Amino acid sequence: MRTSPNSPGSSPRRKLVSVAAVSAALLTAATAQAAVALESSGPAPAVPAAQAEAAPGVPAERLIVGYKSGAAEAESNRAAAADAEAKAGRTGEDVDFQRRLGTGAALVALGGNATGKDVADVLAEYRADPQVAYAVPDRLNKPLATPDDTEYAKQWDLFESTAGMNVPGAWDVTTGSGVTVAVIDTGYVAHSDLAANVVGGYDFISDTAVSVDGDGRDGNPADPGDWYAAGECGQQAGSGSSWHGTHVAGTIAAATNNGKGVAGVAHGAKISPLRVLGKCGGYDSDIIDAITWASGGTVSGVPANTNVAKVVNMSLGGGGACSTATQSAINAAVNRGTTVVVAAGNENQNAANSSPANCNNVITVAATNRAGSRASYSNYGTTVDIAAPGGETRTTTSNGILSTLNSGTRTPSAENYAYYQGTSMATPHVAGLAALMKSANPALTPAQIESAIKSNARALPGTCSGGCGAGLADAAKTVQAVRGGTSTGTTFSSTGAVAIPDAGAAIESPITVGGRSGNAPSALQVGVDITHTYRGDLVIDLVAPDGSAYRLKSASSSDSADHVTTTYTVNASGEAANGTWKLRVQDTAARDTGTLNGWRLTF
Structure with a gap:
């Protein structure tokens, strides 16, 4: 920890991750390039390639x-x-x-x-x-915003046939009851159109220069404002407070049929606000602890979470690779059954250059405009999983996303509503959809939720140069599909970690399946969590009860990345479901070692 906080207006010595502003205007290209440049510096020659992540x-x-x-x-x-x-x-x-x-x-x-x-x-x-x-x-992260309910008619993003997300059709099945969504963001400023759906959260900001509220971590996630003056936060111009987390939370779960304001995508769900972003942004370490705590993990010095979230929304990030530290927290959250939804970023560049958009085990969301095309600011590419309405306000303000906000320019004042644009606004649409799905079918795993969202998406009505994943998320179709039983959610997991010897014999980890009838499905899900410092060394096979082997991963001398944390799909319809299945892993080359932390079969 630094010996003294940076004085107002001084250049922060912290490593900045963000390349997006809090205000409704997009960050300038020059600033974005400067932030990315911080991430692009190469590692020292002695550092292994697998660790070249920051x-x-x-x-x-x-x-x-x-x-x-x-x-x-x-x-x-x-x-x-x-x-x-x-x-x-x-x-x-x-x-x-x-x-x-x-x-x-x-x-x-x-x-x-x-x-x-x-x-x-x-x-x-x-x-x-x-x-x-x-x-x-x-690293330091920032919000990714450039941004009978009386304002419902203005929420084109929910219902318009051209580029809306077809949300009302999902409400015939569920409104998200029984599910808590953690909004890891700037905290929450009181709003009467959201208050009924807010449950306990936490303020994870440990640095008082960032927290603004004058103290460190505590149980009060109230947002005091994240404004900054000209010359602060590496910006020439100052900015008023964004109330970003409250806007995001309203899209997910604003109260509905209450005769006022806006409707939330999953208005039967609850919001747990976790404050990690303050003045100039927020640190990876605080975000990592928030992810851990939100999903039911233990964080030293923080009371146990009584509102464990099955969905996490992270409308934040910036440039560079996904760090191993952040990836570890995400993997652990997903293994606890929590779906993690993140923004693709607002730099009109490949989302592979933005973190946590480029992390594994997350649902990465691009933004579309009212015509159903990729919004001009939205990131794109193969890292993107799905697109959702994020709005575009450069010609018409009402083409943005309307949600709960506050009128205070610095500190909280009167509650209001405002249009924002950004992948930050697209992301809570998908987090809300995940909550609807989990409510409709509580047995769904994060992998099944992601798969169903993508497989039930519809083609973009507009265009997306660079790639917008599976298309535009469709809430009604997706919820109907998972309620209809296309995903059973029955999961069997391994019981312990197994060391993988360096360039040695294959190891095997068993899972015994019982109580099933007939054969395994044609889309058997095999979730794998392996820590390894050169994953290209690894060969991975699924071995059926009769000894038949299904190759999941082959060795590759060119794949120097760390770890294997993914879900494979296997056509195992020719195999009896019951019996002992094994995951076989072999390290085929010298110098790097690893551990099979665990694996699972989902039928």
Whole structure:
């Protein structure tokens, strides 16, 4: 942690991830390019390619360090603190263990005056340690907004036949009751059209320079405003408060049939506001803990979550690769049964360059305009899973997305409604849809929710240069499909982790399936979670009870990325469902090791 906060107007020494403004205007291309440039710096030559996920040669104030399973530092805060002290001695830098994240990673503070070279030196020291799985800068994130209910007629995004998401047809089946959606954002400013659906959340901002409310973490996720003056936050012009999290929450679950305001996509669901974004944005470490806590994980110093979310909405992010630290938190959340929905980004570029849009195990959402074409600002590409209405206000304000807001320019004032545009506005449409699906069929897994959203999408009525995933999400068709039983949601999981020997014999992990009738389905879902520092070394097979093997993944000398965290689909209709299934994994090359953390079969 820095020795003193940056003074107002000074250039932050933190590594910025965001390339999007909080206001209704798009961030300038020059600023976006500058932010991306921070992420594009190459790693030091000694750093393995698998760890080249964040630029080490830029100023940063904190690092997130993940230790390998079995290392003393992975379990003991005292050992992690001693390791930080040892690395401080070797590098001559100020290195100090701060706390344990919900994923088990260690948050390590650097001196407040650390230069890019200082950060690179400390990162290199950690990454050279055989007990360290990863070490990445603690990056700063920002909101991705450029942005009988009386205003319902203005919500074209819900019902218009051209480019609406066909939401009213889904309400005949469910309104989302029984499901909590965590909105990881700027917090919540009181609004009477949303209050009935808000349950307990948490303020995860630990840095008082970011929090604005004068304190650190606490149980009050109220949004005090995220305004900044000219020259602050790396911006020439200042900006008023966005009330971004409240706008997002209203799209998901604004109260409906209450004779006022707007309708929420899943107005029977509950919103748990988790505050991670404040002045100038928010740190990865706080977002990681929010993801962990939202999904039912444990975070040191934070009370147990009594409103565990089955859906997480993250309308935030910026440039660069998905860090191993963030990916670990997402994987753990998905393994707990929580669907994670994220914004593609607003830079009119390939979403592969935006995080967390480019993380695995998330549903990445692009934005469309009222004509059903990709909005001019929306990111695109093969990383995008689905598109949803995000609006486009450059010619007509009412072509944006109308939702709950506040009229205060800095601090909260009177509640109101406003049109915003952005992938931040598209994302809660899909998070709301996921809540409707989970309510209609509680057995659905995150993988099944993603698959059903994509397979029931309709073609964009307009155009999308660069690719907008499976098309425009269709709420009515998707909810009807999952209620109709196309996804049974019956899941069988492995019971323990298995080490994968380096260039050694294949290991096998069993799952015994019982109580099924007939054969396995033609779309058997095989979820795999493997930690490995060069996944191209791995060969993965599913072995049926009769010994038949189905190749899921072959080895590849060109695939140097970390880990295998994905779901494969296998036509196993020729196999008896009951019996012992096995996942067989072999490391075919030397130097990198890993662990099969777990796997599952979903029928």
